[in-house]
Amino acid sequence: xxIIFTIVVALATIILWxxxxxxxxxxxxxxxxxxxxxxxxxxxxxxxxxxxxxxINSMNFxxxxxxxxxxxxxxxxxxxxxxxxYRDRLAMAxxxxxxxxxxxxxxxxxRHINYEGYNGLPTVLFEALFLIMxxxxxxxxxxxxxxxxxxxxxMLTNLIVVPTMLWIWICYFCYLLGYDLxxxxxxxxxxxxxxxxxIGAKKGVLGVKIRIEMLKADASLHILQGSxxxxxxxxxxxxxxxxxxxxxxxxxxxAYPEPGPAAESEEMIAMAADSVSHIxxxxxxxxxxxxxxxxxxxxxxxxxMMEQCLDRLEKTVGTDVIVKRNFKAVSDVYFDPVxxxxxxxxxxxxxxxxxxxxxxxxxxxxxxKKEVILTIQDTGKGxxxxxxxTIFDPFxxxxxxxxxxxxxxxYCKNVMAKHNGSIHVESTQxxxxxxxxxxxK
Numbered sequence: 402x403x404i405i406f407t408i409v410v411a412l413a414t415i416i417l418w419x420x421x422x423x424x425x426x427x428x429x430x431x432x433x434x435x436x437x438x439x440x441x442x443x444x445x446x447x448x449x450x451x452x453x454x455x456x457i458n459s460m461n462f463x464x465x466x467x468x469x470x471x472x473x474x475x476x477x478x479x480x481x482x483x484x485x486x487y488r489d490r491l492a493m494a495x496x497x498x499x500x501x502x503x504x505x506x507x508x509x510x511x512r513h514i515n516y517e518g519y520n521g522l523p524t525v526l527f528e529a530l531f532l533i534m535x536x537x538x539x540x541x542x543x544x545x546x547x548x549x550x551x552x553x554x555x556m557l558t559n560l561i562v563v564p565t566m567l568w569i570w571i572c573y574f575c576y577l578l579g580y581d582l583x584x585x586x587x588x589x590x591x592x593x594x595x596x597x598x599x600i601g602a603k604k605g606v607l608g609v610k611i612r613i614e615m616l617k618a619d620a621s622l623h624i625l626q627g628s629x630x631x632x633x634x635x636x637x638x639x640x641x642x643x644x645x646x647x648x649x650x651x652x653x654x655x656a657y658p659e660p661g662p663a664a665e666s667e668e669m670i671a672m673a674a675d676s677v678s679h680i681x682x683x684x685x686x687x688x689x690x691x692x693x694x695x696x697x698x699x700x701x702x703x704x705x706m707m708e709q710c711l712d713r714l715e716k717t718v719g720t721d722v723i724v725k726r727n728f729k730a731v732s733d734v735y736f737d738p739v740x741x742x743x744x745x746x747x748x749x750x751x752x753x754x755x756x757x758x759x760x761x762x763x764x765x766x767x768x769x770k771k772e773v774i775l776t777i778q779d780t781g782k783g784x785x786x787x788x789x790x791t792i793f794d795p796f797x798x799x800x801x802x803x804x805x806x807x808x809x810x811x812y813c814k815n816v817m818a819k820h821n822g823s824i825h826v827e828s829t830q831x832x833x834x835x836x837x838x839x840x841x842k
Contacts, residue, residue, distance in 0.1 A: 406440040408591065409433045420821075425479035429562070432471040439464035462503065462524065465573070469528035470495050472566050476535025479558070480542035481770045495531060502527055525573050532570045536563050548769070548837075549827065561596045694812075696737040696819045703736065703773060703840070704728060707766055710745045714762075718753055727765040731773045734840045740816045744824075747809045748777040748836050755781030755834060768842075772822075775838040783830035792826065 413433035416426050442460045477483055477491055502523045539562065543555040572582045707728070715724050752762050760780040767774055784792065793814045810824075817824045821841050828834040 406437045410437045428471055428475035428478055432475055435467040435471055466499050469531040473531030473535040476538040480538040528573050532566045536566050539563055694815050694819050698735040700733050700735050702733050706742055711764055714749050721759040722753055723761045725763040729767045731768040734773050734842055736820055736840055744813045744816050747813050752777050752779035755779050773840045776835055778835040780833045783832055784828040784834055785830055
């Protein structure tokens with residue numbers, strides 16, 4: 402039981418740390434903490450023989466009811482099938498039912514998990530009600546999900562949580578029939594931990610991968626800031642010297658003009674000066690991209706900004722790029738207008754270049770119960786599966802033009818992380834690429 406207690410408390414703390422403001426994650430953390438409390442009750446029961454029977458039975462009842470209640474409420478909240486009013490009513494109804502069972506059903510006279518005989522039936526039914534309700538809601542939410550990436554996330558979450566909830570219910574039911582399956586709970590706990598770590602780190606579940614990627618992005622940003630500052634300082638000094646020498650050389654040639662080779666020398670000096678200017682501009686742009694991003698969140702609607710970016714794009718790309726809009730009315734959300742405008746501009750510019758400035762660009766805007774989603778889809782060549790995992794890395798670029806430094810998508814991802822949102826890409830070679838920008842409500 403010590404193993405179970407350690408595992409579930411650690412997992413509950415990690416999940417709560419991932420996003421403490423997320424209500425569904427708070428309910429799941431509560432569920433795991435109550436499982437830990439149940440393991441503690443078992444330890445007290447077996448290790449403290451002198452503890453009052455009434456205390457042990459009361460602790461077991463509270464732990465068992467709380468496990469079922471919190472797991473059920475996790476299903477209610479995470480499914481997104483109910484608005485806040487109905488969620489609050491379900492939560493209150495569950496608490497009232499909990500109190501009624503506690504007050505009206507007598508506890509066992511001797512040490513016994515929950516109740517003995519038929520008196521245990523109300524508790525088992527309460528646990529069945531909330532656990533099965535949670536399972537059904539999670540499955541229904543998965544079946545009704547239309548967004549591909551969100552559907553995958555729901556499937557992976559269900560793969561971890563649903564078997565756990567069903568196992569708890571089976572244990573209670575078998576205990577009522579006289580079979581003790583609780584002794585195998587350590588296997589269930591280790592399996593839960595294994596699935597959570599593997600799926601969470603590799604595929605992303607319950608926001609774990611997003612949190613890990615945010616930490617990796619912060620670490621990369623700190624490294625880039627240090628490296629770029631050093632390189633920028635070093636290059637700036639040397640380029641500054643070259644610039645001064647070029648100006649001095651040009652001044653001397655103009656002060657003492659000579660025909661022939663001198664004129665050619667002045668032309669070469671002008672070319673060298675342009676190169677120096679380009680290097681200085683390049684270093685300034687790189688330095689801007691790797692600075693710590695500070696956002697000024699304001700509640701506004703993203704629709705006008707999308708329209709503005711697309712209108713500006715249409716004026717510059719000509720008739721070879723067809724811009725389609727598929728906008729639906731969306732709620733106001735919090736975002737930084739300066740950074741978000743730059744993100745959208747990056748996305749549409751990348752889409753145009755991916756199509757070699759010839760094709761169809763489709764911009765969509767819609768919302769779910771929890772997010773406002775922007776999509777930018779192009780009909781370009783697409784991105785290979787091998788490269789999809791690296792396109793957000795710093796200095797990665799498929800563009801051959803010298804004014805691209807591979808920091809655009811890296812910048813966009815960091816901006817979305819600062820908004821507690823995300824950016825997701827799907828691509829099929831030969832058909833095109835779609836970027837999904839998700840802003841939380």
